[in-house]
Amino acid sequence: MENIIKSPTCVGSRELEAAVVQVLRSRANPQPHVVRLADEQAISELRAMRVPRQGRPLDAVIDEMVEKVYHHRAQADHPRFFAFVPGPASALSAIGDLLTAVYNPHAGNWLESSGPSCIEQQLVKWLADQLGLPESSGGLFVSGGSMANLTALVAARDQRLPAQERAKGVAYVSEQTHSSVAKGLKIIGFLPDQIRRIKCDSKFRLDVDALAAAVAEDKKGGRLPFAVIASAGTTNTGSIDPLPEIRSLCDREKLWMHVDGAYGASIAVSPLYRHLLKGIEEADSISWDAHKWLFQTYGCGMVLVRDGSLLSASFHTRPEYLRDTETDEGQVNFWDLGIELTRPARGLKLWLTLQVAGSDAMAHAIEHGFQLAQWAEEELRQHQHWEIVTSAQLAIVNFRYAPGGLSEAKIDALNKAVAQRALRDGFATVLTTELHGRTVLRICAIHPDATEDDIRETVRRLNAYAVSEARGFTQA
Ligand SMILES: Cc1ncc(COP(=O)(O)O)c(C=O)c1O
Structure with a gap:
């Protein structure tokens, strides 16, 4: 039987290293689909898992958790995750967290x-x-x-x-x-x-x-x-x-x-x-x-x-x-x-981050968010029927697609549909909120690695979804 306190002999295994290194590298090279929701098959596999009476080898458990558990998540640290308040965690912070967890x-x-x-x-x-x-x-x-x-x-x-x-x-x-x-x-x-x-x-x-x-x-x-x-x-x-x-x-x-x-x-x-x-x-x-x-x-x-x-x-x-x-x-x-x-x-992880990166880099990374939201607003203004509901402010911009001839209720539904299309497409995550009683799309862009291209392409895609979804709404 495994001793539950003693370090497992296989620590340092390739799987553990690979899992950690892979996830740290993936921050520099993000996976395509921003949100990976577990499908029915994956959920039924997860639900079929049981707590075993006898333990299993560490490597096998790590592999399983990486592939079946951690995999199914929204990458809130993805440069094109623009929903809620994103969590663009620095790899330095993850290292600090790991150290704090092992020293405990x-x-x-x-x-x-x-x-x-x-x-x-x-x-x-x-x-x-x-x-x-x-x-x-x-x-x-x-x-x-x-x-x-x-x-x-x-x-x-x-x-x-x-x-x-x-x-x-x-x-x-x-x-x-x-x-x-x-x-x-x-x-x-x-x-x-x-x-x-x-x-x-x-x-x-x-x-x-x-x-x-x-x-x-x-x-x-x-x-x-x-x-x-x-x-x-x-x-x-x-x-x-x-x-x-x-x-x-x-x-x-x-x-x-x-x-x-x-x-x-x-x-x-x-x-x-x-x-x-x-x-x-x-x-x-x-x-x-x-x-x-x-x-x-x-x-x-x-x-x-x-x-x-x-x-x-x-x-x-x-x-x-x-x-x-x-x-x-x-x-x-x-x-x-x-x-x-x-x-x-x-x-301690914040300390480690600031020690390695320095506060100037932190300031610079924060300032980048202001610029990202301004690019989003600028790009939106180049497409027809987009209303800027709140201008870029602290890296956030709210907007909605409002073509003429639709009731307010339909415009709300249309903007919700646009967010859902974006979610399915997986290129970027942009969700809705409500302002003055109306549904609006919202971008919160604070990822230091998000580029002008990421932002402009996201808005271009939103425009394409909006144009195509609007057809259904006018006919309805
Ligand atoms: C302004 C504000 N206050 C409080 C919270 C809650 O913070 P937490 O989710 O860390 O508990 C949030 C979360 O988005 C927030 O935006």
């Missing part, structure tokens, strides 16, 4: 992880500096934007809402705030009517006058406004809320200001574009995803707070079995700053 430090406390924790501390400081946060700031690496938002919302609640008055609390989001914020508020006990959705202006930014009016109305009604959640880079359009104005209102009303920068905070690394985030340096807390626009493999987000001591006010615990891990000045037990006790050292 328990990065919850200093005693077990002094080296990795020290590096994560330095990275948190570097990230805070990019955003212009003060010396007092702090934070930690978490699994992603949802956890970062949840962590910050706990701090906001604890700082601005007396425990006995939680039922009266109100938090403010916009129509474009990511769903993870409302989810986080729900998880920590707020009811739907304690989450006010404020309308946006024509550019999909939170309308500060409407926010002020809602706060005033709620106060008059005896409720307790406690937090505003602004966005720096909304998922749909890349819009950035008017952060300085929101800060002024929060100061006046003594509200916590959280900025969800899961997508957009990365532009702080670019000297060319960081000015767009003006005001973020005044936030009380910020979410930022490294597995989005800092090119990390999944499971790498950050939550930063203006006053680093506030996280521990919410999350510190001291059970008897952990008392030997007390820290000295300058040391940190990350389990005291967030939700997780046991946690991997998620920041």
Whole structure:
């Protein structure tokens, strides 16, 4: 019988190396079909697999997993994956992840992880500096934007809402705030009517006058406004809320200001574009995803707070079995700053990436995304019947094919059909979202290896699908 803990004797096998090297190389030389959905046959083979009582040779299991399991996936790191927020993970990040997985430090406390924790501390400081946060700031690496938002919302609640008055609390989001914020508020006990959705202006930014009016109305009604959640880079359009104005209102009303920068905070690394985030340096807390626009493999987000001591006010615990891990000045037990006790050292892969590539290369790679979306918009403008719904902004552009003579409902259906055609064709992945109640196509282009040709050819193909799909719609 295999010993489950001891290293298997065949580590270093050709199959393991080949699997890892092959997937790293495939990043430089991406596979054709961007999304590989398992067909019925593949799914029935997967469902027929069982957990064996007796183990099997490592090589055979790796082969099987590479061919039958990992193969069937969307390559969110493909240069022409333009849906959702792509995950164009750098090979360096994958190597960092691999190292962290094999060393497997328990990065919850200093005693077990002094080296990795020290590096994560330095990275948190570097990230805070990019955003212009003060010396007092702090934070930690978490699994992603949802956890970062949840962590910050706990701090906001604890700082601005007396425990006995939680039922009266109100938090403010916009129509474009990511769903993870409302989810986080729900998880920590707020009811739907304690989450006010404020309308946006024509550019999909939170309308500060409407926010002020809602706060005033709620106060008059005896409720307790406690937090505003602004966005720096909304998922749909890349819009950035008017952060300085929101800060002024929060100061006046003594509200916590959280900025969800899961997508957009990365532009702080670019000297060319960081000015767009003006005001973020005044936030009380910020979410930022490294597995989005800092090119990390999944499971790498950050939550930063203006006053680093506030996280521990919410999350510190001291059970008897952990008392030997007390820290000295300058040391940190990350389990005291967030939700997780046991946690991997998620920041190390970002450290490895930045050490090897340098922050200039990171900035350059981020700036490329802005250019890609501009090329997409430029190409769209050269074809008939395409409406630009939101112009290129933070690497995102929204558009729709709207030939004359079709009802709005049919135009919605037509644009959905175009996205499905693109999915079947497999050249590029472009999906839909909804803006102002209408279905639109959306490109989010942040892959540093995507070229002008990739973008222009994608738009040309979308145009060809649209022209051909539209025939069916006019006849219907
Ligand atoms: C603006 C924004 N906030 C939060 C999230 C949630 O992040 P995660 O998927 O890492 O939990 C996303 C994900 O796309 C996002 O775009």
